[in-house]
Amino acid sequence: MKPLDPRLLRRAKAARVFLVGSVVIGVATGFFIVVQAVLLAHAIAGVVLRGDGVGRVAWLLVGVVVARAVLVWVQEVVAQRAAAAVKSTLRRQVLEHSLKLGPAWLSGERSSALTTLLTKGLDDLDPYFARYLPQLVLAATVPAGVVGWMATGDLIAAGTVVVTLPLIPVFMALVGWATQAHSRRRQHALAVLAHHFSDVVAGLPTLKLFGRAKGQVRAVREVTDRHRVASMKSLRLAFLSSFVLELLASISVALVAVGVGLRLIDGKLGLETALLVLILAPEAYLPLRQVGAHFHASADGVAASEEVFRVLETPLPERGERTDVPDLRVTPLHLHDVTVRYPGRDEPALDGFDLDLWPGEVVALAGPSGAGKSTVLAAVLGFVLPERGMVIAGGSAADEFTPEHWRRQFAWVPQRPGLRTGTIADNIRLGHPDATDADVLRALADAGAAELAPTQQVGESGQLLSGGQRRRVALARALVTEAPVLLLDEPTAGLDAEAEAEVVSHLRRSGRTVLLVAHRPALLAAADRVVEVGQTSLGLRPSLRSRAGVAG
Structure with missing residues (x-):
């Protein structure tokens, strides 16, 4: 696990600003630590050796504190604001990239885990910015300044700190490797728990x-x-690692204190210098212990x-940049030798599919479940x-056009239409806001x-509506658009014969061009043509069964 992931600095401007601010605050903190130690050592030595008063020094100490x-x-405020800004930035980037x-791609991701x-x-980035990064x-700043100032008074004590200080990062690295695995397992367990709860609630x-x-109680208990x-x-590892770091720091400070005490007794070290070293020594180890x-x-x-x-670095499919999409009200649409294979599947979902879709024509896609009918619609939309x-279309491949301009030519009703919280009118106006x-x-x-x-x-x-009502609202949303081509996946499922x-x-x-997935006889009978989607046992291309002129 990297202490500071460079990708975080590249992706979020707030993280860069926060890091610069933290460096400035860290340098200032190191300066005030040294000043405080010097004032304390001077005041105590003055009282013990010379009987001086501490009035002026006390006020200076109050100012330093x-x-x-x-x-x-300031560090806390900056950290909290940076954490909020970074989280907002990453959430927006993940949503846009998704x-x-x-x-x-989304179909291969667990929506609950995402x-x-x-x-x-x-x-969970809050403690990272508010505690860990500061x-x-x-x-990175305080120990260097503290050891440097100690070296001006007692080179042996500074050398002792320099020798013992690296032990803490070494043990931190060892602990970090173990913690990384535990954190990933915990994130995975939380994702599994969320996905399981989502499935249980949905079903x-x-x-x-x-x-x-009631049979799900045991399964939920096991996942929990x-x-x-x-x-x-993770908590046990955190407690044990804290104990190890505290023990190392305590032993290291004790070594410095023993050496300082012996030299003080021998008269090789002044009291003020000894006090300065003893006050600064714990401050050299404290930041590393807190890390x-x-x-x-x-x-x-x-x-x-x-x-x-991982999500943000998933490469985007290559898309064109043309915006001059042909008007499909007068331009035919052709699918030539289309083969689609989904990741992780050996067999193609669609193999060598051909289709000519003429303006104003109603074409039904028929075939068994899993034959690739919905994949045809996904391929047309560029999903x-x-x-x-x-x-x-118009002699140009669909992937030459930008997706947003290409998809304006279509209105789509999927198998499981999505509705958002609000009224029926609000959901219909998603297709045509005006x-x-x-x-x-x-x-x-x-x-x-x-x-x-x-x-x-x-x-x-759409939980307040039945399945058939949700589909009809989605169909109304498609019909209210001005798109010249309708792509409908079982648009009349859940409707009675009269409504259908x-x-x-x-x-x-x-008068629109309609390409629909259909199993119901009424839809098949209403189509100008019925295209059978699916492979035969010999691996032949899908056959085309013409039904031109059949009235609905």
């Missing part, structure tokens, strides 16, 4: 329906116990930041890049959902 307190307060990576990383995981800067209605809800054990191991003490508190945050950088072949109330009502009617009120709340992820007939009738009358 106040100055050190102010530096600690969106650019697209649904294909959510935990961006919330609880990055919150002490790391102090450990709770089904589990309750079949009387299996694994997280508890990982956390307790070790705060290292464990920051380890979880550092482990989370490493996971963040996945073909391993071979291409999607062509849509009027009349446009919203018309889209609901065209989607076979005229009975739904636009002001009705949908709840988080209304939706099919509207799709036929809309």
Whole structure:
């Protein structure tokens, strides 16, 4: 585990500002430590040897103590603000990068683990900035200044500190290697726990329906116990390492004190110098001890930041920069020899697929589950890049255009449409923010959902709506757009026959190009053509079954 990851400085400007501020504060702190030690040694020696008063020196000491307190307060404020700024920056960068990576990448990530990383995981950076990094800067500045000043009075004591001081970083490195593994295991246990809870909560209605809800108690308890054990191991390691560092520092200071005492008795060292050395010696070890003490508190945050950088360093798929996308209302769309293979799978999800989609045509994709029908839609949208072949419009490949300009030509309804908290109208206007109330009502009617009120709340992820209602709201959201091409994945699932007939009738009358995934006979019968997606046992390309002229 690196004490300071350079990627953090590159990714977050606030981290660079904070590091510079910490160096300035660390140098000032080292200066005031030396001044305080000099004043204390001078005052005590004056009282013991000369019987001097301490009035003026006492006021100077008060000023130094106040100055050190102010530096600690400034350090805390700067650290907290830097931590908040860095967390905000990293969260924004991860979200933006995840969106650019697209649904294909997100489908391979656990959404609960990613959510935990961006919330609880990055919150663990607070102790890293507020405690660990300031002490790391102090450990790099204070001991050098303290030992240098000690050397002006007692070279032997300074040499003793120089020899014993490196023992603490050595043991810190040994402890750090063990802590790194524990922190990663703890982050993994927390991610598994979050994912398991997410799955249980999502499937709770089904589990309750079949009387299996209580059976999950044991599974949740086992996952929780694994997280508890990982956390307790991290705490045990933290306590043991703190004990080792404290013991090393105490023995080192004792060696300095013994040497100083012997030379003082022999008259080889003055009292004021001896006091100065004894006061400064613990200050040389203190920053390193504090680094070790705060290292464990920051380890979880550092482990989370490493996971963040893993996401941020995932290479983006190569995209074009053209913005002159052909108007698909008058331009055909061609898929030529499209082959898509998902990471970690031996067999391609789509193999050598060909399709010509003409303006105003309704084409249905049929075939067994897993044949690659949804992958066809993903390839058209650019969510996945073909391993071979291409999607062509107006003589140009789709990947030559910027994704945002290309996708404006399409409205998409996936298998599991996503809805956000708010009203039905709010969710429909995601497709067309300027849509009027009349446009919203018309889209609901065209989607076979005229009975739904636009002001009705949908709840988080549409939990206040049934599955069929969520799909109809998503369909209305697609229909309210001005996109010339509709990509629909089972758009009438959950609808009764009458509502389905209304939706099919509207799709036929809309004049838009429609590419839909269908299993239901009514949708297949309404299509101008039905394209069978899937491979035969001989590995042949998908066959094309024409149904031109079939009315809906």
